[in-house]
Amino acid sequence: MKEKLTIGEMAKLRNLTTETLRHYDRIDLFKPQYIDPHSGYRYYSIYQYEILGTIKELRQLGLSTDEIKGYFDERSFNNSLELLTFKHLELVSKLKELTDLEENIREKISYLKQVEKEDEEKEDEEKEVIFRKIKSRKLITLNENINNNLQLCYGVIKLENMLNEKAPILASNRLGIIIKEEDLRLHKFEEPSVIFIVAKNKQRIPKKHQRTVPGGLFACIRYNGELLWNRSESLAKILNHLDKHGYRIKGDALQIMYVDITITDKPNEIKFEIQVPIEKV
Template identity: 30%
Template structure:
């Protein structure tokens, strides 16, 4: 076995570059075993190889070179463990963020493809929907659509609400009597939350889980067939809650957007 290896030989054996070894030297992680005073050539000994290898795998675990240098100077496992535990915590938090991002991406894929999965042959259809959470603002008779949107935007941007985990699906809570008269009359404008807020907020509302009677329409054009609604609810009470949920099929225009009308009736939920 050779006593000394040139910087080039060492770099090749350990899968690093000579520039990397020079950087280790510069920041004090590893000094060459010998430097030729005449040529400036650097030489490393075999017993230094494990240090270079350790630096590589610790970098692969996410540790910074400055921290690795301090760990190597201490030379003990006790000096290494706190850094590994800190990196574990950081990596675990990053993993949770990635998992949440994946869930969000899946939610938006479902959102943008949802209407294409609904069977158009059935004008009225049933959906069993889970409990949902929204932030809502009131709508007034004199409101234009822009007024409702600005009111909700101001609420979302307030110091009390801006931190909440929103999902970008907007909707309206509709007047039941106007819905049955083919009139678009929203009483509340809302946006989804990912989950229930941790504290009480007056703008928060929980949408009940249960059976919903649904149909699709361009709700802003007010041309749905009320005969179907009257016939369906002829033998039962009208729904207690009616929602109009926007499903975007155009990223610029919204006037012609398709909406799903979801009507919640406890009576219907109990029967099914």
């Protein structure tokens, strides 16, 4: 064991690179303690280990080199406690954000795998009307009609800005539009529609932007294509199916973006699902 260490020895001892130590030297953050008067060689002291260790820890906590300089200029018990307390709160907040983001992404992956499985199992049922029971859902809506793709883009942004989630609402089956019951009955399939997001339980949204869709039996159909508005054929097929089997509409329909443009650029892979609430005549 020795007291004086070369830059390579100190770097190896603290698991740093020599370039990192040279950088700290250049900015006057951590400098060698000894200079040989004859050779000019610079040496660190083993007793400087604590300072370099503290620098490493503070860098791990996200402090800049200027902030670390300021810390060493006024290092004291109270300042250290205050700094660690602040950084701990900051880390807890970041952990929560990462946890929420991980949960969101995990749900998206699970959803997309389910879509993949359904596509493999129900390829023959595509574009056919099926009846499904769906639970009650709470929607978040701007209560504004969407007439074209330009308005749709701005509508999605407004809705996302209302949420406290850490990942976009796309790449899920939560975004869609409301098709009015009256328009369905009159076969006005291309009328302007209200955009919505299916809310999560933890969302806190003003009541004026909330809407509940009752659970029950729905006539559903899926279709592929780039445009949200190309739904006339599918809606006509649903209404014909209802007439044929003795059912009627009992509320507004939902058109869900099932697989959207954040997942694929291929038009034949983009998928929508229309869900029409029904009851027996």
